[in-house]
Amino acid sequence: MRKTALLTLAFVATLALVAVTALPVHAGDMGKKMGHEMGTVTKTGEIIDSACYIQKGAKGPGHKDCAIKCADAGIPLALLEDGTNEVIWLTSAQHGPANDQVKPYTAQKVHITGTLSERGGAKLLTVEKIEPAS
Numbered sequence: 001m002r003k004t005a006l007l008t009l010a011f012v013a014t015l016a017l018v019a020v021t022a023l024p025v026h027a028g029d030m031g032k033k034m035g036h037e038m039g040t041v042t043k044t045g046e047i048i049d050s051a052c053y054i055q056k057g058a059k060g061p062g063h064k065d066c067a068i069k070c071a072d073a074g075i076p077l078a079l080l081e082d083g084t085n086e087v088i089w090l091t092s093a094q095h096g097p098a099n100d101q102v103k104p105y106t107a108q109k110v111h112i113t114g115t116l117s118e119r120g121g122a123k124l125l126t127v128e129k130i131e132p133a134s
Contacts, residue, residue, distance in 0.1 A: 037115065037116075037117045038115075038116040038117065038118060039115065039116065040113065040114065040115055040116075040128075041113070041114070041115075041116045041125075042111055042112065042113045043079055043081055043088060043111070043112050043116070043125060044081070044082045044109065044110070044111050044112075044133055045079045045080045045081040045082045045088070045109065045110070045112075046059060046060070046079070046080045046082075046107065046108065046109050046110075047067075047077055047078075047079060047080075047102050047103075047105045047106050047107065047108060047110060048067065048077065048078055048079070048080045048087070048106075048107075049063065049066065049067035049070040049071060049075055049077060049106070050075060050076050050077065050078040050087060050089070051070060051075045052066060052067065052070060052075075053078070053080065053087065054087065059080060059107070060107055061107050063107060064106055064107035067106050067107060068103065068106055071099045071103050071106065074097075076089060076090070076097055076098075076099065077090060077098065077099050077102050077103065077106065078090055079110070079112060079125065082109070086123065087123075088116075088123045088124070088125050089122065089123065089124045089125070090102055090112070090124075090125055090127055091124055091125070091126050091127070092126070092127060093126060093127070093128065095126075098127045101127055101130065102127065102130055105130060105132065108132060108133075109132070109133040110130055110131060110132055110133055111130070111131050111132075111133050112125060112127055112129070112130045113128050113129040113130075114126045114127045114128040114129070115128070
């Protein structure tokens with residue numbers, strides 16, 4: 001991937017993550033009253049590079065090195081949920097990107113426990129615990 005394209009992807013993905021992670025901060029209790037916070041859940045799936053997966057379907061061990069480079073460039077890592085193939089955006093408890101927290105598990109199947117929120121079809125999981133799936 002050319003450097004310019006990678007930087008553009010990083011910028012767009014960062015804007016998307018900021019927009020999604022800002023919703024719970026600005027909505028406060030309103031989101032809870034409207035039923036958009038779904039509570040604590042455990043989800044299972046593969047940690048993916050969101051841009052390459054959405055654009056090209058890239059995932060798995062063969063894409064691990066590229067996914068780590070994209071994560072280092074600011075592309076958000078996400079969870080590709082088993083069974084539904086839904087992409088779930090990940091955030092840290094401080095409402096920032098969870099890349100540093102989940103990067104060691106890139107291209108691996110994991111169990112993630114955290115608070116799941118949903119709005120407009122987008123799902124956001126605040127990572128509290130992550131462990132390899134057996």
